[in-house]
Amino acid sequence: MTVVAALACAIAFAAARPPTASAASVQTRINALIRDAIARHGIRAAIFQATKNGRTVMTKAYGYSQTGVPATTKMHFRNGAVAISYMSTLLLRLVDERKVKLDDKISKWLPNLRDSNRVTLRMLASMTAGYHDYEIDPALIPDRLYNNPFVTITTQFQLKLALDKPQQFPPGTNFSYAHSNYVILGLILSKITKLPLDVALSRMVLRPLGLKNTVASIKPPIPLLALHAYSGERAPFFNIPLKAHFFEDSTYWNPSWTLAHGAIETTDIVDMTRTAIGIGSGRLLSRSSYRAQTDPHIGFGHPAPKTCERCMKLNRYYGYGIGLVTNGNRGQWLLQNPLFAGEAAIESYLPSQRISIAIAMTFKPTAYDAQGNPSPYWQVLWAKIAKVLAPRNPPAVPPGLG
Template structure:
């Protein structure tokens, strides 16, 4: 690979990504509540501890070029911190932290952050394990577990997992949004979120369209808890996180983040708090309660090491049968879906650059999740053909937010730049 040529070509694309949201980042993927897991030993992960030990990059020159690429992008995207890890097969390409967690506190590669919708991949993996052992089938209807849901005798487990139920997203309910902005530390219960979701009619008949809705995975998590006969966090820990070897990923029922913490900052409440355009507004958002977005029992924190381990495990189907792996990761919805007034921007036609599997996003040949929430941006992504695994976490400087407090998924844009550099023959798409 001519790394210098590729580096120049990729860097030319940075400014084309800034100020736009890549197709795979059209949807902000959230986090939620969970049952507390044992907390890591704080003494072993103090904020002043050195960075976690890792193997040296296989190609130091390539690592240096990628570091320059990240630093250039940080300037253009107005990022406060970036943590990145790239692995090809068994070889480490780069593992490095850039910028500051807080003023005067450098970011380090062992810092913890919220992983948001990465948990959707774990939830879907758990469901497919139950499919593999014959406990359930993807086309089972949800009335077996939650008969009072609208269209419960039509909506299936598959529809919940591939976002085709037609259930409204509670996150887009004006009342819920107002409550969240008024108190981002509030722990939203399952019933509160369910009431917000179904305060409006169905967006469309089940199975006839595609629309991103946090409601789907919230309901799926509740059903999986019933299927497994235990709290969701326990089931995911036992059947997904532990078998994958994820040592720094855990669920909590509070705003807790294990030390060392990658702190986040946000301006997203600017409009709700009626802050005038042009007036400085930037607040710490690290400990906003993440009890929204993911199922009860799946609000998690993680590290960049675990993002890469996740990318490999999900992208290779490590815990699943071959049939279930393809159900989860194949592009089966390209060309499906259309915009409808009933669901606003959350429903659109699935394209090569963004199409949904079962709890994962497909973008070209890449399998990924790309959460954006509370000032955190992250990506875990895998390219099976080249065995490339990428983990990125990013936080934002004040200039990253527009006058309405809106900001792009910078980790997703960074992943696409890095992916194009490391795998130039199979770069992540940047346009639909």
């Protein structure tokens, strides 16, 4: 039994009705928050959409994509980790079709992969497999990408970095966010479906969700019109002081390093909203698979700084199901929040109130610190907007962040 309900209708977005007085007040408050983020917190441009009960609350673009070129709601951008939720949904659909089990060992498909007889599909998808995250390996960043951000990174190179270091913990015993897990899972999903990953995702996830502007490509171009991103992250690599406000257009940096090939995508704000609603409601899954995908596993995991770069204890600020981030105080927000190459985005859903929020942002030079990292205010902005839309179920914000 799939969780379809009336949410299929929600995807249609009944946007034509005039806003009520309370809706106008919500729009005014959100406008003020985003404009303040641009004026005082280093946000350069933002594309925003929110819905409630299937009705569009607000769709608007702010700031500038390029000098003299305003951002628009039609612009395209990279979706990063949003594709992880597509991959996990594809896996869970295969479970629902009884083609695989979550606790199948991955040696069934990749017998020559190190530790494959100890790792299950569930461990890969829930970030508990223990593989080293190639994305934080210095051989990739800074050595390879900061020398040439236009270079193509192959799957073989991703796996080499992931497997050059030993397993960081016994599989299934800790949590560590590692893109390596989803590179490996991408290979397995192709073997199970007997299709290239991008084709399998399109047929079994993107099309059923009604996505029209989400496409896969490992190449730098973005469909027109592109939201331009700018980054200061290479400044420390070149020993450029913070006060110099080093800044470069990062829009067309090669994205091939970021995830499994076939799941590296561009999108637009409407498809981000459709994703938030469709994935967040479990529209494509059985009830048991939806519960598995959204279980936050709060309390699981522990830091292990001597052996594991990213190990942590999952909590109310950051929980993790199967390819889905969770956050909640009294409510439970379901989301993905990619950040790379001068662009940040969040697509999120609160099932209890059927509220979706999608926002894509770029940064000004003043947003970057001495290590080349943008200010985390973009996450605070999302939380503040969510509190306006769901005052009784606001996101949990870590102390000191906002």
